[in-house]
Amino acid sequence: xxxxRVIRFRLNGEWxxxxxxPNELLINVLRxxxxxxxxxxxxxIGECGGCTVLLDGEPxxxxxxxxxxxxxxxxxxxxxxxxxxxxxxxLQRAFIEEGAIQCGFCxxxxxxxxxxxxxxxxxxxxxxxxxxxxxxLCRCTxxxxxxxxxxxxxxxxxxxRRPGPAAGAASG
Amino acid sequence: xxxxxTHIIPVEFEYHEPRTIxxxxxxxxxxxxxxxxxxxxxxxxxxxxxxRVEPKCVINIKRIPxxxxxxxxxxxxxxxxxxxxxxxxxxxxxxRLFPALHRAIGWMASVQVRNMATIGGNLxxxxxxxxxxxxxxxxxxxxKLASVSGERTLPLEDFFTGPGQTAMRxxxxxxxxxxxxxxxxxxxxFIKVARTAMDLAKVNVAVALTLKxxxxxxxxxxxxxxxxTPMRAREAEAALEGRPPTEGLLRRVGDIASEEIRPITxxxxxxxxxxxxxxxxxxxxxxxxxxxxxxxxxxx
Numbered sequence: 001x002x003x004x005r006v007i008r009f010r011l012n013g014e015w016x017x018x019x020x021x022p023n024e025l026l027i028n029v030l031r032x033x034x035x036x037x038x039x040x041x042x043x044x045i046g047e048c049g050g051c052t053v054l055l056d057g058e059p060x061x062x063x064x065x066x067x068x069x070x071x072x073x074x075x076x077x078x079x080x081x082x083x084x085x086x087x088x089x090x091l092q093r094a095f096i097e098e099g100a101i102q103c104g105f106c107x108x109x110x111x112x113x114x115x116x117x118x119x120x121x122x123x124x125x126x127x128x129x130x131x132x133x134x135x136x137l138c139r140c141t142x143x144x145x146x147x148x149x150x151x152x153x154x155x156x157x158x159x160x161r162r163p164g165p166a167a168g169a170a171s172g
Numbered sequence: 173x174x175x176x177x178t179h180i181i182p183v184e185f186e187y188h189e190p191r192t193i194x195x196x197x198x199x200x201x202x203x204x205x206x207x208x209x210x211x212x213x214x215x216x217x218x219x220x221x222x223x224r225v226e227p228k229c230v231i232n233i234k235r236i237p238x239x240x241x242x243x244x245x246x247x248x249x250x251x252x253x254x255x256x257x258x259x260x261x262x263x264x265x266x267x268r269l270f271p272a273l274h275r276a277i278g279w280m281a282s283v284q285v286r287n288m289a290t291i292g293g294n295l296x297x298x299x300x301x302x303x304x305x306x307x308x309x310x311x312x313x314x315x316k317l318a319s320v321s322g323e324r325t326l327p328l329e330d331f332f333t334g335p336g337q338t339a340m341r342x343x344x345x346x347x348x349x350x351x352x353x354x355x356x357x358x359x360x361x362f363i364k365v366a367r368t369a370m371d372l373a374k375v376n377v378a379v380a381l382t383l384k385x386x387x388x389x390x391x392x393x394x395x396x397x398x399x400x401t402p403m404r405a406r407e408a409e410a411a412l413e414g415r416p417p418t419e420g421l422l423r424r425v426g427d428i429a430s431e432e433i434r435p436i437t438x439x440x441x442x443x444x445x446x447x448x449x450x451x452x453x454x455x456x457x458x459x460x461x462x463x464x465x466x467x468x469x470x471x472x
Contacts, residue, residue, distance in 0.1 A: 002184045022187030022230065025217075028180060044177045045218045046285055047370055058258070058287045063179065064217045065288070066210070068187055069232060113283065134369045135282020 007071040011036075012080025020067040027051045027062040030077060038078035038108045042137075049136035052109035053077050059116045078108035081115070091115055091153040100149035102140035110136045114150045122161075123154055181220050186229045193318060193347060196233055201320045201343050203229040209345060210234070211254050212289035214281075215297050239292075239347060242266065248352040253292025253345075257304075258283070260291060270351060271464060272362040272378045273307040279364055280304075292346045295331065298338045298401070299372070301440075305332070305402035306378035306394035307362050308351065316348040317341075325350070332401035355390065358382045359465035361457045365449050367440060373397045374441035375449055377429075379457040383465050386416045393425075393454060398433035398446050405429040408454065417462055426455035 004019035011034070020029055030036045030053070042050030044063050051063040054076035082088045091111050094100070101107050110133060117124060117132040124132070129150050130143075138146060190196040200207055208227035210216055211234060219225040233239055239254035244265040251260065257277050260266050267274045280286060280294075280303050294304045295315065305328065313328045317340055328349075331339050340346065354360070360380035364373045376396040381388040391412045393405040408429035415421060435446035 002186055005187070021184075023181040023184055023220075025179070025181060041179050044179055044221065046214050046281070049282060049284060052284055055287070059284045060287050061214070061284050064213050066187075066213065066217070066232075068189075069213075069234065116283070132283055135284050 009070045010074040024067045026065040026067045029067040049109045059113045094149040094153040098149035100145040106138045183226045189232045197320045211293040214289045251349045254290045257286040272360040275362040276303045276307045301372040301397040309394040310378045310380040310392035313351045317344045318347045319343040359461040361460035363453045363457045388417045398435045405432045422455045422458045426451040429454040
């Protein structure tokens with residue numbers, strides 16, 4: 001059965017259906033057939049994290065995933081996080097505010113990985129952040145700002161979850 | 173022939189997604205050497221991209237529920253071969269009962285790779301550097317191999333036969349890893365030396381020992397990336413067995429292990445460095461394992 005198989009998966013919240021050959025990689029289906037070019041092809045051997053997407057919420061490498069293998073599952077790419085500048089996620093805003101983007105090539109992978117981290121561990125230490133994103137490379141070496149952006153997104157989310165001392169003082 | 177990495181898989185193959193072990197074994201029996209089992213894909217797909225492996229048939233075993241489990245029983249823990257590393261990392265039972273394995277897994281590659289890669293894949297790939305092998309070996313793990321004609325189990329130590337080579341016969345598939353519960357008073361540890369956080373080991377070592385009074389028993393030392401297969405350092409183990417683990421003796425055990433290994437020089441390290449660093453990390457791992465010994469309620 002080297003002929004195409006029809007697969008159906010949820011992509012950024014919407015079901016898509018298409019025929020794929022068994023040897024097609026998820027990254028090529030996303031980029032070349034569905035025109036979602038935010039997911040980057042980089043090392044191709046699982047060392048850089050540039051092609052990271054979320055599979056059922058967990059970060060995986062789309063350049064080492066067969067497209068047939070995501071049948072019935074849920075994929076989130078960077079395009080699925082916001083529709084435009086007005087509804088950026090807290091992580092995306094923090095990356096801009098902290099200058100955590102230089103050439104931008106690694107940014108989609110970093111943001112998706114960091115999003116999975118914050119969902120799992122809403123208040124990570126710097127060490128936990130560095131540990132979690134160690135599979136994402138930034139060749140501009142902007143790691144300091146990237147880590148700072150992830151911290152900032154975490155602390156802003158914490159502030160919005162419970163009123164901090166400032167909010168308490170203002171209400172009192 | 174293209175040996176370079178590309179962004180496509182330049183190999184065409186038949187693709188199967190069995191739902192049961194039985195179905196997978198029947199496919200394996202039918203296709204024999206032309207089939208490759210796809211689990212996490214983090215190694216196989218890289219090999220296929222580079223045309224180092226060109227299977228005519230790919231059998232994806234990730235949709236077989238009966239290969240994905242962690243079951244804690246009175247005698248030990250059973251792990252399905254297609255259980256992802258990330259699930260093992262998150263397992264309370266693994267962390268509590270087999271800390272050296274837990275440490276080894278957390279140290280491997282990246283969270284993305286651990287979300288994909290399976291424990292069975294790490295073993296079947298049979299890399300001399302496989303990080304799960306030394307801890308499983310010191311815990312005395314056994315592997316279950318199945319084929320259409322039946323099942324057999326063997327100690328993990330006998331599973332590896334050479335770089336990329338295992339004792340699996342054509343038509344056989346690794347289905348389960350069993351790790352026995354360790355005796356009271358056991359401590360264990362894992363240490364890896366690598367170029368970067370993401371890289372394979374230059375050397376990795378796992379140790380386990382059981383303290384009775386002031387002496388160490390059941391001493392097990394296993395090393396990776398220092399021989400054609402992951403290996404036990406039996407002379408080093410024997411030097412410590414039944415003796416008090418004094419600082420001087422731990423250092424001597426490291427020296428003996430360093431003599432026992434058969435390292436080569438490759439892209440990751442030199443044979444000389446591997447020998448030198450083995451002395452240090454074997455002794456370090458033993459110190460760490462001694463610090464991990466937890467004395468249970470009745471004994472302490």
